[in-house]
Amino acid sequence: MNQTASPSLFQFALYMADNCLVLGHRLGEWCGHGPVLEQDIAMTNISLDLIGQARLYYQYAAELEGKGRTEDDLAYLRSEREYTNALLVELPNGDFAHTIARQFLFDAWHLPFLKTMLSSPDAGLADIAGKAVKEVTYHLKWSREWVLRLGDGTDESHQRMQTALDEAWMYRLELLMPAPFEQRLIDAGVIAGPDEIRNDWEQTIADTLREATLTTPDDPAVQTGGKTGIHTEHLGHMLADLQYMQRAYPGLEW
Amino acid sequence: MKDWPLWEVFIRSRNGLDHKHVGSLHAADWEMAIENARDVYTRRNEGVSIWVVESKYIHASDPEEQDSMFESARDKVYRHPTFYDIPDEVGHM
Amino acid sequence: MNQQDLESRFQDKIDREVKIEAKDWMPDAYRKTLIRQISQHAHSEVVGMLPEGNWITRAPSLRRKAALLAKVQDEGGHGLYLYAAAETMGVSRDQLLDELHTGKAKYSSIFNYPALSWADMGAIGWLVDGAAIMNQVMLQRTSYGPYSRAMIRICKEESFHQRQGYEILLTLVRGSAEQKAMAQDSLNRWWWPSLMMFGPSDAESTHSAQSMAWKIKRKSNDVLRQAFVDATVPQAQYLGLTIPDPDLKWNEETGHWEFGPIDWDEFWNVVKGNGICNRQRLRDRVNAHEEGAWVRDAALAYAEKKQARKAVVTP
Numbered sequence: 001m002n003q004t005a006s007p008s009l010f011q012f013a014l015y016m017a018d019n020c021l022v023l024g025h026r027l028g029e030w031c032g033h034g035p036v037l038e039q040d041i042a043m044t045n046i047s048l049d050l051i052g053q054a055r056l057y058y059q060y061a062a063e064l065e066g067k068g069r070t071e072d073d074l075a076y077l078r079s080e081r082e083y084t085n086a087l088l089v090e091l092p093n094g095d096f097a098h099t100i101a102r103q104f105l106f107d108a109w110h111l112p113f114l115k116t117m118l119s120s121p122d123a124g125l126a127d128i129a130g131k132a133v134k135e136v137t138y139h140l141k142w143s144r145e146w147v148l149r150l151g152d153g154t155d156e157s158h159q160r161m162q163t164a165l166d167e168a169w170m171y172r173l174e175l176l177m178p179a180p181f182e183q184r185l186i187d188a189g190v191i192a193g194p195d196e197i198r199n200d201w202e203q204t205i206a207d208t209l210r211e212a213t214l215t216t217p218d219d220p221a222v223q224t225g226g227k228t229g230i231h232t233e234h235l236g237h238m239l240a241d242l243q244y245m246q247r248a249y250p251g252l253e254w
Numbered sequence: 255m256k257d258w259p260l261w262e263v264f265i266r267s268r269n270g271l272d273h274k275h276v277g278s279l280h281a282a283d284w285e286m287a288i289e290n291a292r293d294v295y296t297r298r299n300e301g302v303s304i305w306v307v308e309s310k311y312i313h314a315s316d317p318e319e320q321d322s323m324f325e326s327a328r329d330k331v332y333r334h335p336t337f338y339d340i341p342d343e344v345g346h347m
Numbered sequence: 348m349n350q351q352d353l354e355s356r357f358q359d360k361i362d363r364e365v366k367i368e369a370k371d372w373m374p375d376a377y378r379k380t381l382i383r384q385i386s387q388h389a390h391s392e393v394v395g396m397l398p399e400g401n402w403i404t405r406a407p408s409l410r411r412k413a414a415l416l417a418k419v420q421d422e423g424g425h426g427l428y429l430y431a432a433a434e435t436m437g438v439s440r441d442q443l444l445d446e447l448h449t450g451k452a453k454y455s456s457i458f459n460y461p462a463l464s465w466a467d468m469g470a471i472g473w474l475v476d477g478a479a480i481m482n483q484v485m486l487q488r489t490s491y492g493p494y495s496r497a498m499i500r501i502c503k504e505e506s507f508h509q510r511q512g513y514e515i516l517l518t519l520v521r522g523s524a525e526q527k528a529m530a531q532d533s534l535n536r537w538w539w540p541s542l543m544m545f546g547p548s549d550a551e552s553t554h555s556a557q558s559m560a561w562k563i564k565r566k567s568n569d570v571l572r573q574a575f576v577d578a579t580v581p582q583a584q585y586l587g588l589t590i591p592d593p594d595l596k597w598n599e600e601t602g603h604w605e606f607g608p609i610d611w612d613e614f615w616n617v618v619k620g621n622g623i624c625n626r627q628r629l630r631d632r633v634n635a636h637e638e639g640a641w642v643r644d645a646a647l648a649y650a651e652k653k654q655a656r657k658a659v660v661t662p
Contacts, residue, residue: 254411
């Protein structure tokens with residue numbers, strides 16, 4: 001570890017990177033299969049933004065670690081148990097409503113969180129937030145509008161959107177429950193705690209669901225585990241795809 | 255099942271320039287049309303401002319009337335600065 | 348003006364290199380030919396997303412993953428520009444998609460071959476995009492304005508595609524023996540289908556003569572194919588890969604590379620729907636469209652509701 005960097009900061013950079021890569025990868029799975037050409041292109045744009053952000057975090061993590069690992073080592077050579085993304089982002093695409101529910105719940109957290117990260121005393125994080133916050137502002141606008149369209153569209157779309165929301169609901173709170181590495185950074189004032197995000201996040205979700213004529217799910221269940229490497233069974237399959245080349249042909253340049 | 259309406263997209267590449275027609279796309283409403291235009295037509299930093307107009311609201315001159323529409327302007331050479339002889343000594347005018 | 352006068356005035360414009368625009372008078376056959384060609388071209392772009400799409404999730408580095416995603420996305424964009432160009436002639440995108448989905452419309456047969464290795468991402472970019480670019484550069488000067496403008500935009504964007512593919516292969520041939528073999532295997536599989544992309548030889552081509560007279564096409568299939576071979580052979584040599592054609596030789600007199608006979612039976616077999624991936628490609632497109640129907644309907648319904656609500660509040 002780089003002498004001045006804390007292991008928590010390294011873990012946090014990886015956590016953010018994993019969130020972005022896993023969600024970007026999922027959106028990339030839509031490429032060529034979207035519901036309409038214009039939205040196929042829109043989803044790929046978001047995917048590319050997230051992969052770009054993931055690269056910034058991985059590069060930063062590699063620099064903090066100071067052991068000569070690269071962004072690709074971190075993305076391609078860590079196992080399922082070493083990935084620390086939140087469970088929400090690894091959920092399969094499902095139908096378009098599931099993709100939108102996952103995206104909206106993530107964006108609704110991601111944007112206010114990045115806004116707090118802009119003023120982090122850690123210059124590396126603040127820099128990444130500076131770029132990401134603009135992109136994610138658009139992501140939230142896009143996913144929010146689709147929640148409205150699907151929720152307040154046809155009977156079928158309303159039903160599908162409600163189902164997708166109900167199914168994603170129990171994964172949303174993990175984003176606001178600090179893992180030990182986050183708690184140490186919160187205590188040190190490097191990142192914001194959940195209380196600084198919560199109001200904004202809840203407000204966005206509540207307003208959007210109301211406008212979309214959707215019912216706020218009353219499911220009390222909360223799923224966590226991603227941040228400590230206990231994932232859904234979906235992640236392993238995704239990594240088998242994502243890491244296939246690096247695992248099948250170790251140590252080569254591509 | 256029907257297509258989303260067709261929209262014409264106009265993009266200003268930087269401040270100080272006119273919006274220019276770049277193509278068209280489908281969208282359910284104008285907000286989506288602007289976003290789709292952003293996603294489709296500005297992926298390489300092509301713009302700073304977008305206009306969209308639903309294609310059915312564009313009215314065009316009739317190509318069959320091209321002659322009667324534009325013939326009149328063809329011989330009005332006196333509207334152009336090069337029509338007038340000014341000695342070089344006068345300098346730029 | 349009678350039909351004959353209209354036709355001769357039309358041909359005169361073409362001969363003087365005046366572009367034909369959407370509302371101009373044009374012979375029915377010109378319109379039909381263009382709708383067929385532009386929509387086939389659009390379908391090819393969209394179906395063309397699938398073979399490369401097959402490797403997006405498995406791209407071997409983050410840099411490659413982003414580049415491949417951006418490239419496949421571009422193909423979607425190009426399909427969109429081309430559908431829009433066809434729509435200026437009075438057909439709807441829905442009609443065009445319907446023709447694709449019911450098997451009435453064709454798309455480039457190259458996309459019915461499977462993408463089996465990472466090296467195929469290199470070969471597709473280098474050869475398939477390379478062949479497409481030959482055609483597209485010519486089409487920038489096509490006589491129909493909206494088609495020509497779409498092609499100009501497409502060519503501008505395509506310029507990174509071929510380089511992206513060639514760079515992938517360059518990395519492989521500089522790598523391990525296994526990587527080099529992967530690159531060679533890929534060239535072996537994609538070379539001949541790439542030459543077939545230019546279509547039947549001039550003698551066999553049914554639409555060519557009229558399309559040339561109308562300046563929809565400006566170079567014949569064989570001329571473009573030869574230009575592609577001439578451009579590509581030195582690039583293969585630079586890679587140190589062997590083009591799978593024992594008859595390939597340089598002709599000092601003509602200044603061209605001579606190549607062996609193309610297996611047109613294979614070409615027609617794939618065109619008729621019997622390639623490895625024909626059915627899968629079509630099924631993927633049909634599924635995406637059908638599964639997207641409720642999404643498109645929802646957006647329209649929402650837009651109408653919003654419009655109606657606005658009408659109520661505005662006096």
